[in-house]
Amino acid sequence: MENAASQQKNNYDHPDAINRVRDIVFKTGCSKEDLIAVLKNVADCFGYISTNAIHEISRQTSISTSDIFSVATFYRMLPTTQYGRHVIEFCESLPCHVVGGRELFRALTEQLGIQPGETTLDGRFTLLTTSCLGVCEVGPVLSIDDNIHGNLTAENLPEVLAKYK
Numbered sequence: 434m435e436n437a438a439s440q441q442k443n444n445y446d447h448p449d450a451i452n453r454v455r456d457i458v459f460k461t462g463c464s465k466e467d468l469i470a471v472l473k474n475v476a477d478c479f480g481y482i483s484t485n486a487i488h489e490i491s492r493q494t495s496i497s498t499s500d501i502f503s504v505a506t507f508y509r510m511l512p513t514t515q516y517g518r519h520v521i522e523f524c525e526s527l528p529c530h531v532v533g534g535r536e537l538f539r540a541l542t543e544q545l546g547i548q549p550g551e552t553t554l555d556g557r558f559t560l561l562t563t564s565c566l567g568v569c570e571v572g573p574v575l576s577i578d579d580n581i582h583g584n585l586t587a588e589n590l591p592e593v594l595a596k597y598k
């Protein structure tokens with residue numbers, strides 16, 4: 434587990450942040466083929482890929498910022514905005530949809546007060562949608578930080594959300 438000092442270091446507000454981005458590019462590679470790995474490593478380090486980080490990657494690799502933005506916004510694993518502490522991925526595929534997914538989705542968005550792609554004001558949850566998570570037999574399903582929760586209803590949803598502070 435990271436201590437407070439290292440967490441602060443992995444923040445774009447830290448004075449060394451751009452140096453860390455530079456270091457990641459240096460260690461990962463400067464070619465177009467390395468770009469996804471560079472972006473992934475920056476996202477892993479800072480939690481997301483900031484606009485300043487994209488400009489720095491562009492300077493170090495000579496890849497245009499628009500090309501970097503295109504790649505970053507294409508992949509969900511490369512967030513360009515800061516996610517909440519917990520990421521909910523709601524299964525919106527048909528098998529879940531027909532066993533209560535629609536009602537669950539309504540309850541979820543009401544309880545969180547956000548729509549897919551948004552983060553709660555307290556920074557606790559980011560809501561994303563996804564296709565089948567491979568556990569249709571316990572639908573409707575969502576995952577939180579990659580933990581699967583199945584057989585969900587509007588009634589038992591608050592109990593599940595409460596586990597994530």
Ligand code: FES
Binds near residue numbers: 525530568
């Ligand atoms: S359709 Fe939802 S887990 Fe398969």
